[in-house]
Amino acid sequence: MEGDRSGVRRVAYPLWSDGSDAVFSSTMWADEQGRYTSSACTVRDVSIRAADETNSRRAKRRRIDTLEGRVNRGARAVMVRLMLMVCAGACMGVIAQVRSQRSAAGAVVGVRALHRGAVQKPRHGPFALVLVIDAARFDEVDLKKMPNLARLVAGGTTYTRAWVGQLPSITETSHATIGTGVLPFRHLILGDKWRIPGTDQMSPDLLDAQLTRTGYIGKFIHQKGVPDIATFVHRKFPGSLVATLSGHKVYAADALGAGSADFVAFGMKDARGHYIPGAIPGHEPGEAILKSKQLDLPAYPRNGTEDEWTTTLAEKFLFKYHPRLMMVNFPEVDNYGHIAGTSASVMGPLMVNIDHQIGRLVAAYGRAGILPQTDFVITSDHAMVPALHTIDQGVVQRIIHQAGGQALYIGHGDYCPIWIKDLAAVPRVAVALANANMPNVQAVYVKDVSGEYRLVSSAARLADPAVNSTYLDLLSTFASGESPDIVLLYGEDTMTMTPGFAKIGRKGDHGGATWGAQHIPLILAGPGVKQDFVSDFPARLVDLAPTVETLLGAQPQNQDGIPLADALIHPSGPLIVRQQRVEPRMLRDVQALEQSAGLQTRR
Template identity: 25%
Template sequence: MLHRSGPNRVIIVLFGGLRPDLISPSRTPNLNKLRRRGTMLARQRTIYPSETRVSLTSLITGATPDRHGIVGNRFLDRVAAAPRLIDTSDDRLVEDLDAASCGHLVGVPSLGEILAANGKSFAVLASNSAGATRMLNHKARSLSQVTLSGHFARVSTSPPTLERVEARLGPTPAPAPHGTPDLSAQAFLTSALLDEVWPQIQPDVAILSFGEPDTTSHYCGIGATRTLEVIGFLDRQFGRVLDWWESEGAPQGVHLIVASEHGHVTVHAQADLLDTLNATGIRCGQVPGPGIDAVVIGGQVGAIYLKEPSDGAIRRLVAAMMERPWCGPVFTCARSGEDGIAPGSLARHLVFADHPRAADILFSFRGDDSRDPFGYPGRCWSPHWPVGLGVHGGLHAKEMSSLGILAGPLIRSGVKSHVPSGICDFAPTVLSLLGISRPSTMTGRVLAEALIFGAKDPPAIETVHKARAGEYQQELRRVQVGSTVYIDSADASSSPHLN
């Protein structure tokens, strides 16, 4: 734990889906300025699946999905009398599920709970979906902690704070029209933080979460003109925070953490997912119901839940997928060691997916390092997103790569750290800055190499896990620092180049 003469505080600013290679001195001068001022995490990775609400839950718990239990943006609840799909974008459903589970929707303590138990305050301001905003502090209402949404006033957990913000700034902005850049909410929340939340509350920890450029990357493409314009707009909003921080925040012991929860790749071809699965004779559908043998959650990361799981059915479905050119890495329950039940699959514990809510078959769509129409490396197949648009969820290096910059009185200045790090590391590092011990539920570590009183760069041990069935083969790369293991990336091929 670290201390200074006065109290330390932390502000985390999240840029939804921002790839680190989209930062530049001309496009993002403020982010670039912070990068020079603090410590840049050059090998920062998110968690698998690289989906927003999974990653955000890992950020605020400091734990991998096998511990916190949010195994996908959507997952099948097989415990209910009638199995049902759970969509965590629905904030009211999130609260209902937490109540119904006696407070155990998330299986480990979150940052809000830990801070409250230590007498510290916490505020969340987010323009993500209503559910993602709630997931950043799903206990906010019962803990009397502030949450403000950039679009959904109902998500607010402090009516007086919302009233003051709207009295100053006007009504909470309506969601942007489908497929258009979402700008108003980002400016609204930045002003809410600087003009109301900080002056009135001065929270020990605050999260300002921009939902962009994720939305525009999905609907325009990661390197499209509109997306780059959105990134520039966000950088200007962040510049307001940075100006305040340099003049007032840093002298008061405020530390800044800037991050993104995942990266993006570009769709280059369409995958015939359901046709391939149904050709096996196993009746597959996207929702549970009569006559459905397997529920397929076919987002950019795939999850298959069998009504009556059997090794034979799992092997049949996996074998069919592995014959298709779009099939990327596949994970099933462990048969022994690192091998999955189905030939060619890897054990799902290797990607921290061994949880009662986990699907019988987890898979990603195949990616490559070719350049997209905008000149950026990283392409993949998709079952539903149009060619040319940005997606995430899988294990391509550009999906797993995410932004990480730390700055403040106790952070090393002008450093580019090449020590592997991950999204689970932010919560323990925040607690360390506040003088709070890291709970044993956290799998992340304190980023000591970024701290002025920290240790020397710790060593990293890299491992590669391989599996093969016929012409299909896959390779998963992981790296370990101390007791913390990170997923670096994974890919699959139908050619012998991985041998």
């Protein structure tokens, strides 16, 4: 917020990049009524607006990074004094010499113990670790082959009907929701790209690494003024640190941090072709991590080694900084899911490897002396559906053109979001798509002038008519000026096939409202969580931030999610009532998706 624009919210929409981090076109201004105007803006301008926060974070990290150096210098000074004492004692005779040596030996042991304590001293809890297994399906969690996760399940709470609970079900959006506890219509990370309101232009592509490594996503969320879990932690525990990490998915780590995490780190290729740690400017760790030889790989890690690398990165953050909260994205299940679909021969070994990484992190927290004070959350950002059926993107394009419309952007996934350049053409294009009766397209929804979605295709096309209410609930989670004009919702195991996907043989996707993409694993474990408890409450991603905040002793405020009271050992009465209040609608939605998926399977 700048002084000359009181009451106006600034939203950066860079439209192009010259390959540097210096300039990205224009900025959109939005007032409280949602009116947008534009003005010149640079990435550097955006960075300057957060300068005070960045300087504060850097100062805090410098104090931590120099602690070990101070202890080392102090230890060396003590050692020098002890050596002089020993030499003096030698001149005083054999007895005095022996006594001095014994005294010196004891003092040296004490100094070394002090030094170790400064590096790995157990801190006062509570702590939390959130692990996101990108694209893991609920039915891919086989506890017989995942003993480390099985131990957490036995010591915690499992949600059998956990779901994404929003649209779109994709990485950037889901991680933004996890990091904030608000739905997409508030944080406005609506996929890879979305319409800039009041224009016929789309936002920049969030899969553009040059853009996202500038911290674009975190800044974008931060400018929305929505709450975020990192800020709650900082307010509850002044001086505590929050780290958000991934392998190559900077867009996942940055979304989790929501612009407020102290550290946002990820993996990237350098000029040599090596895979090394990178970080968002202003959220970097010390050189000990960025220049770690253990994290410098000679080639891009594959076949589980990227998830292993990510665990090593997390271990280094744990032992150097003892973050109050660490959130980690494991990317490889998603990587291979797009290539192999849900093939058990591919996904099985990857999930077993994930279990190994979970075991490493649990052991690391034990070595750090804070395991008994740490709550764990293990989940996924979305699931993956196999491409047993496909919708040709070219066919969708032709129908739009024949109806007199021009596509601004046609999205992909196990649904199809569509933006039309001329908004006046939207109603007739929607009707044309509905009348096309494309196989495996269950429903066509259009956004009306009020900003709400309505069904324009026949309800008879739905596998279960009751699922229409669920679809409308899901569509409402991202309904906004930025959201798609038209949405095609598919049946199970169906994805949009683009020319590029056809060329590489893409076999899996996500993003939509199918139960296959929505159903995810969710396990909570730790000192604040019920043991060996199974819940059928339809927990959503938006509920994770309030739940973690509650476990950490913070008070959630102004969030769309709820603390999962049934998992807590000592939930308050109001939390129990709040969960009971939303449960009927959540159960209705999930049961409709389950029923619809079951009917489609039996056909």
